[in-house]
Amino acid sequence: MKLPLKSLTFWIFAGLFLGIICGEIFGESIVPFANALGDIFLKLLRMAIMPLIIASITSGVISVGGRKNLGMLGAKTFGYYICTSLLAILTGQALVNILKPGVGSPIQIQETPENIAATEQSLGDILENIIPDNPFQSMAEGNVLQVIFFSILLGYFITLLKDPYQKQMSDFFAGLFNALMKMVRFIIWTAPLGVFGINAEIVATFGFEAFQSLGFYFVVVLIGLAIHFFITLPLILIIITRKNPLHHYAGMLPALVTAFSTCSTVVTLPLTMRAVTEHSKVSQKISSFVLPLGATVNMDGTALYECVAVIFIAQVAGFDLTFSAQFLIVATALLASIGAASVPMSGMVMMSIILGAVGLPLQWVALILPVDRVLDMFRTMVNVFSDSCGSVVVAKLEGEKVLE
Numbered sequence: 001m002k003l004p005l006k007s008l009t010f011w012i013f014a015g016l017f018l019g020i021i022c023g024e025i026f027g028e029s030i031v032p033f034a035n036a037l038g039d040i041f042l043k044l045l046r047m048a049i050m051p052l053i054i055a056s057i058t059s060g061v062i063s064v065g066g067r068k069n070l071g072m073l074g075a076k077t078f079g080y081y082i083c084t085s086l087l088a089i090l091t092g093q094a095l096v097n098i099l100k101p102g103v104g105s106p107i108q109i110q111e112t113p114e115n116i117a118a119t120e121q122s123l124g125d126i127l128e129n130i131i132p133d134n135p136f137q138s139m140a141e142g143n144v145l146q147v148i149f150f151s152i153l154l155g156y157f158i159t160l161l162k163d164p165y166q167k168q169m170s171d172f173f174a175g176l177f178n179a180l181m182k183m184v185r186f187i188i189w190t191a192p193l194g195v196f197g198i199n200a201e202i203v204a205t206f207g208f209e210a211f212q213s214l215g216f217y218f219v220v221v222l223i224g225l226a227i228h229f230f231i232t233l234p235l236i237l238i239i240i241t242r243k244n245p246l247h248h249y250a251g252m253l254p255a256l257v258t259a260f261s262t263c264s265t266v267v268t269l270p271l272t273m274r275a276v277t278e279h280s281k282v283s284q285k286i287s288s289f290v291l292p293l294g295a296t297v298n299m300d301g302t303a304l305y306e307c308v309a310v311i312f313i314a315q316v317a318g319f320d321l322t323f324s325a326q327f328l329i330v331a332t333a334l335l336a337s338i339g340a341a342s343v344p345m346s347g348m349v350m351m352s353i354i355l356g357a358v359g360l361p362l363q364w365v366a367l368i369l370p371v372d373r374v375l376d377m378f379r380t381m382v383n384v385f386s387d388s389c390g391s392v393v394v395a396k397l398e399g400e401k402v403l404e
Contacts (some may be wrong), residue, residue: 001178012257015192016199023203034200041194044187045267046178049133050139052270053292053363054151055177060289061155062170072252077290080390081298082334087232088382089333092224092304093326101216101314148296177288183271191254191271195261202373214371217312221375224304225382240393243403249277252388259384265295268384276391281404286395294387301379301386307333310354313364329354 022030132138132146137148158169234245255271262268273291276282310329314321321329332354355364395402 011192012195012254015196016257016261019196019199020203022196023200026200026204029202031204034185034197034204038201039197041197042262043265044190048184048187048270049266050147051176051335052146052180052184053181053266054139055173056288057148057151057171057274057292058155058158059173059177060292061152062158062173063285063288064165073286073289073398076394077216077293077390078297080393081294084228084233084236084300084386084390085298085334086225086304086330088228088281088300088304088386089307089330091227091232092221092308093330095220095224095227096308096311096315097326099216099220100311101220101317102317129142141253141314144221148293177284181270181273185274186350188216188254188271188274191258195257198261201246214368217308217368218375220370221305221308222378223327224308225301228300229382229385233386237389237392237403241396241403247276247403248280248388250274252385252400255384255388257382259381259394260377263373263380265299265380265383265387268380269295272384272388276388277374280388280392281400282391282395283400286398286400287391290391290394291387294390298387298390299381299383303333304382305379306354309368310360313355313368314360317360317364319360 010381130149132150135150237245240272255268255275259268273287277287392402
């Protein structure tokens with residue numbers, strides 16, 4: 001299919017490939033220019049993220065209506081998130097145990113990296129930290145999970161108001177959401193420049209060496225992500241919607257390319273919302289509730305990667321993990337993926353929780369640092385696609401006609 005010059009997808013792909021080519025040709029001399037383009041694009045998106053999350057979540061909760069409907073929608077949403085994350089983790093666990101990429105590896109443990117610190121967080125701490133001390137401070141600091149928690153509560157209690165206050169607040173947040181979406185539609189047309197800058201900087205700075213080291217481990221993670229991306233999630237769409245999932249893939253291309261380049265589910269959120277509402281025909285009521293929530297708590301790719309990475313590290317170190325130890329890894333990876341921040345390299349920080357759970361030293365995370373940035377691009381793309389599939393699945397379960 002020929003992509004017209006007016007297509008955002010065409011220009012994003014053009015930015016991607018031109019960035020790679022220019023980064024290889026011009027080398028580090030292009031870094032200042034490329035870095036500026038990437039920073040401008042990311043700042044424009046970040047500017048809109050927090051207001052968009054507040055408006056979309058609050059408006060979505062209000063539009064859902066009463067407590068019973070909200071409870072059912074939330075149950076379906078979290079049911080999907082937990083199931084897909086668990087399937088991703090089990091896929092990674094099976095692959096790393098069958099292929100054993102770390103057994104007999106000549107890789108030596110490197111010097112402990114100074115920029116990776118242990119994260120001592122229990123499940124209780126994670127749940128407690130969801131509640132903000134000051135929601136305005138959470139917004140300023142970019143604490144997405146706390147902002148979502150506040151927005152859900154605000155939307156719920158607005159539904160308990162009597163008219164005219166309920167209607168006034170409902171109209172306000174609906175209007176704010178629509179205004180922000182118009183601003184976002186303008187901002188995302190800067191995506192091709194941002195994608196160009198980000199990829200030019202990566203290639204100019206790191207080259208293609210990351211693909212040449214840790215090859216077996218790298219391939220195992222990619223196989224797991226590919227199975228989840230091309231088999232597990234499409235099968236879920238086919239079973240639930242009885243429609244061809246290729247239609248959904250086509251609409252998600254701009255969001256997937258942006259996710260691949262930025263390594264941030266939250267930064268990609270505006271493009272994901274646009275794709276599922278305009279292309280996959282998911283209602284604003286569903287998308288404004290499911291997608292912002294999924295951008296923070298649904299991390300299929302991150303969960304799969306963390307499971308493979310920790311077992312790989314144990315294999316390199318010569319440890320044969322028991323079934324109970326691997327079960328602990330699966331459970332902790334599921335919880336860690338729910339609490340992972342939607343920013344680049346967040347999986348590396350969350351992995352410290354899993355390493356601590358099985359008694360492995362945190363400094364061994366240095367084994368996988370050389371390829372983490374590249375894998376982060378692929379796993380973020382899987383995270384975003386899973387969120388989008390979740391909105392389609394939940395919309396179908398709510399009786400909507402999707403993928404028409």
